[in-house]
Amino acid sequence: MPDSSTEQAARATPFSPYVSLRHLVRSLPLTVGPSASVRETLLLLDKTRGDAVVVVDETSRVPLGIITLHDVLRRVAIEAGDLQAPIAAVMTGGLITVPADSTAHQASVVMVRRGVHHLVLIEADGSYFNIVSQTDLYTLPGARSTDLVTAILAARDLPTLVELAGEIRALVGRLVAERVSADTLCNRLSSLNDLLTLQVIELVAGQFELPYVQWCWLVFGSEGRLEQTLATDQDNGLIFAADSGEQAAVLRESFLPFAWAVNEALDACGFPLCKGHIMASNPQWCLSADEWRAAFAGWLENPQPEALLNSSIFFDLRGLYGQESLANDLRGWLLARAHAYPIFLRAMVENTLNWESPLNWWKGFRYDLDKDFPHTIDLKKHGSRPFVDAARVYALARQIPDTNTVERLRVAGEQMGVAAYDAAALIDAFQHIQRLRLEQQVHGSADAISNRVDPDELHELDRLILKESLKQVGYLQKRLVRDFAPS
Known part of the structure; x- marks a missing residue:
């Protein structure tokens, strides 16, 4: 016993x-x-x-x-x-x-x-x-999605997977209507999307004669954090083992056609191609382990705006398919070094502080004057992103291996002795905003408005909780300033 x-x-x-x-x-x-x-x-x-x-x-x-x-x-x-x-x-x-x-x-x-x-x-x-x-892991996709899981695992062609991707979104829509919690929603969506993506990669891989080396499909951004919503494009890459730069160049040319086929298949399934070309089919993000480390080291050593933008996406990496130890080793390498670059961390903090609160000085809502969508607030840019960015800074500074925002905040709070109720308030605020985003995406019709909400159209209680949630960003940023102020 x-x-x-x-x-x-x-x-x-x-x-x-x-x-x-x-x-x-x-x-x-x-x-x-x-x-x-x-x-x-x-x-x-x-x-x-x-x-x-x-x-x-x-x-x-x-x-x-x-x-x-x-x-x-x-x-x-x-x-x-x-x-x-x-x-x-x-x-x-x-x-x-x-x-x-x-x-x-x-x-x-x-x-x-x-x-x-x-x-x-x-x-x-x-x-x-x-x-x-399996009894330890009781958050496996629930009973109502069991048939959907079975269908995904049984799928043997792309048209079937495209149809099932639509069923995933429909399931999430039903769960949103039942006001299921944001963490449950994101976990269910991430689990099903992971299964679907794994099937896509396996299906496409069977059509190519891939190099006989260790490799892994990487996911970044919201997918890397297990925080995907219904409005998300692709952020992915590929890492492989190579003994030299010359061998890496040859292997890259072999992997790129396969990577492009996967990107196209995911696009067909409802995950749009990344407008910033952060995809495995881009030679810039189909790299050997040594090349990935060199790229990360360059960003740490020279935190220019582009490096900070890249780090906000790529530093939330997760291995999805293949030799996951390559991804784990890369993340371990990053965490062992990032905390030793205080200039980089302070630059990330300053970037995070570049946030305009959607609340005015008397704590009413202040809109961002978007002429196409007046009287709305961008819940991603002004709501969830400040939590995500702050949690990433703490994860890098304190060598926290988690990629998920809630876990990063929870672990960082424990390490720093933050009162349990204060940490819970931050996490609840983030999850409330995430739920509102999902609700808006289920009912919205255009990508441009998928993260926008008119506060006047919210239920009175949701509107009140949104105000309180946005106040938590201010408290979090004050702590960032205090923790990372130059000594």
Whole structure:
């Protein structure tokens, strides 16, 4: 049974799809060596009331296989297996493993795609850490979207995926109408969009003879933060392993046609091509690991306006398809260095402070005088973006690996000793604005107005909460100034 400290840690860790699996597991790891008998393994399961045991190499601690209660029923009871036989004879090999520092969201997507109920978590050296089960990840797409998930996984052509992308948006519209919380909405939308994008990439990859090297499809911006709304274009790139600049150039030419085909397919599914060309099909963003590090280093060392703009997009990176360790290593490299560039961080803070509050001095609404959409407020530019930008600064300064804005704010608040109610106020304010954006996008008809809202058309309570939410931006920016003022 887990000891009291493990149980307390599990209760103390608030569940979030963005939390690290390392902090999510709720029991001590159950392991046996490959020579242990089936009987010994069953006794261990019974004693601990576990539902799975991982078989590990007794010297290296590398996981070799897994045995679950379902396996016991089928392979031991039904097939009358020998209880004295070594567990290696009945275990399931070919394990699906994920790094222990992966997020619950990543594990959920892997489980759904692979049709498994357990994932083995490993350390950086490949040794066993623990196991996570589907019951631990209870934010998997819910019952009403189960058929949609099944259909996405079964899709084998682009027209089917295009149709399913429309069904995803329709589902979100229904959830918005039911006033489901913003974090649940964004998580559901991100989970389904991830599954759809993975299917698109896999479908397109089968049409190309790709180089036999490690590579990973990267996502940035709102997709990297798991904060996609219904009005979002593509922000993606590709990272691959190369031994030299010359080899990188050759590999890039091989990947670009594939990347363009993926970008076009995603466009057909309702994710418009990026007007700023931040896509994997742009040679500038189809780079080797060394080239990505060089680009990031250049922005840190020379924080000019273009570098700050790029960092606000690319520094929210997440690996989606392929060798995710390439993305994790790149993010780790960035976090290990960014905090050592105070000039860059202060430039980001100054950029974040360049915000015009939609509230006037007596706390009424002030509009941005857009002649095409008068009497409206841009909820992205003047609402959610200040929270996103501030959270990114804190993540870089304090080496927080999370990409999600809520998690960044929560972890930064814990590290800095911010009162729980103050941190909760910031998070609630951000999520209220996100929900209003989604509501507007569901009912809006034009891209240009997808993030705009007329406060007079809001429910009285929503209007009041929006005012209070926008006030929180001011409080957050005052803290930024205090925390990053030159010493």
